Amino acid sequence: MSSSARLSTVVLDAHDAHELAAFYQRLLGYVVRAEEPHWVLIGPPPGTGGTSLAFETEPAYVPPVWPTRKPGDQQMMLHLDIEVDDLEAETARAVAEGARPADHQPQDDVRVLHDPAGHPFCLWTETPS
Structure with a gap:
């Protein structure tokens, strides 16, 4: 059986989505693909391979x-x-x-x-x- 479902992104919660996204940008050489006040999507530069990561602000994050x-x-x-x-x-x-x-x-x-x-x-x- 075939499916059209595809895993596109892994999302990590944090107290500050933008701060954590910036860390992984530096670590992986990724670029911001989209952002909102409490959410950031980063991924490899265009034309290169890799998995996208997203970060979501969760005030009660532990x-x-x-x-x-x-x-x-x-x-x-x-x-x-x-x-x-x-x-x-x-x-x-x-x-x-x-x-x-x-x-x-x-x-x-x-x-x-x-x-x-x-x-x-x-x-x-x-x-x-």
Whole structure:
């Protein structure tokens, strides 16, 4: 059975949609495609590939806890995986842009970080088999 449905965008909530969108613009080299007072859509520059991201202001936003430490913690609903060529350099750049490294780092070829709103995301690099 065929469907005309297509996933177009991943939306992240934050206390300030514009602030979080600006972080991901710097991190990914994306451009603003649309914006409203409480919502921003960013994506790759025209002619390049990639997934669009949107950000929505949610006044009652509570950052997730990763890894979950105790019952009742706000659980992570999803995370972004961002492939990079140079893991150490891109980790340093992400931190300079406002990310913070997670306390727990589960793999050598992945760096788990938290964006300024507290969403976990992973920088990863392909390692030779």
